[in-house]
Amino acid sequence: MKLNHLNLTVTDVPAARRFLEIYFNMVCAGSRKDNFAAMFDDDGFILTLMKGSEVHYPKTFHIGFPQENEEQVDKINQQLKEDGYDVKPPQHAHGYTFYVIAPGGFTVEVLC
Template sequence: MKVQHLNLTVTDVPAAQKFLETYFGLKCRGNRGDGFAVMNDEDDFILTLMKGREVSYPKTFHVGFPQENQEQVDKINQQMKEDGLDVNPPVHAHGYTFYVKAPGGFTVEVLCPSSKMN
């Protein structure tokens, strides 16, 4: 069994949607104004974004986007820096990874798992 759907409550649905489209290739399959969006990826994972006034996730909560290799992690990190996002360089931890606060109030991890590292 695999997880096939996740809902995130965010403070800014359009900004979160654009972030996920730009850096992770998710596609919007429908929305209702600026309060709700349905997105999915190439594996038909469904991510819904719902607007909330106050978004407060636990400190360690994050959504992960594994990459095929370290070069892809570096590429996304560099693109985010060039676009003005506040990101630190990737580090070797439980894989090759970095975290970024996404628009809308949630944290994203971009990583190359240890099993795929060069």
């Protein structure tokens, strides 16, 4: 069985949308003002973003974007740093990985 979609509540839909487009090549298939966006990855998975005034995810909640190799993980990490995001260098843990807090209040893991 394949997972079709996931909805995230975010405090800033346009900023979260841009983040996902820039760093993870997601494509917005539709949006409504600043309250909703439907994002697609290259496998057809749908990630919807809905505006909420407060976002309270559990501490360990995150979404993950697997990469093909360590070089790609390093490239995204460096681009995020250059763009002003507070990211630590990738580490070898359960793969080669790092985390970043995305605009809108959710955490993203980048790994290979």
